[in-house]
Amino acid sequence: MLTFSHQIGSMVAPAKRGDQLWRIQETLYQESTNFLETDYEKLFITVRRQLNHRCLLLLYTNFESLAALHRQLPFLRRLAKSHLLVVIFFENTELRHLTNAPALDIEEVYQKTIAEKMAFEKRQIVKELQAHGIQSILTTPQNLSVNALNKYLELKARGMI
Secondary structure, three states: OEEEOOOEEEEOOOOOOOOHHHHHHHHHHHOOOOOOOOOHHHHHHHHHHHOOOOOEEEEEOOOOOHHHHHHHHHHHHHHHHHOEEEEEEEOOHHHHHHHHOOOOOHHHHHHHHHHHHHHHHHHHHHHHHHHOOOEEEEEOHHHHHHHHHHHHHHHHHOOOO
16 A cells, blocks of 8 residues: 655555554554645656566546546556556546536526536546556445445456456
């Protein structure tokens, strides 16, 4: 497990220890958000140095636009060359509520249109990742565990792991 933003944060090295899950949980509990631009190049360099064998990498991140993805895509593609990369990002559940609600006035029509555009762009991000051979999961936070496990089982069934 590795945390990062503008610099590399905490790391729990892979190990076959009985307390590994506890160590990961404790490390995650200590983390805090700093709201700075994420440096995917530092992530790539650290992964290249620390992981000598092909690994399944689950990258929990969030891209709000195709432009944000395109800035980081070269580093994601380089990671995907050496490892099986699965990018996991989140669907904005508030946008879903907004797009499903009826628009009662012109302002709500505008809000609904913008929300639908943003939801569409998230789906486009998934397609863009797939076009570059990168696995992805777009999920709501409440479905994260089930969707991540299903993706793992899918990859296992396809012989990718």
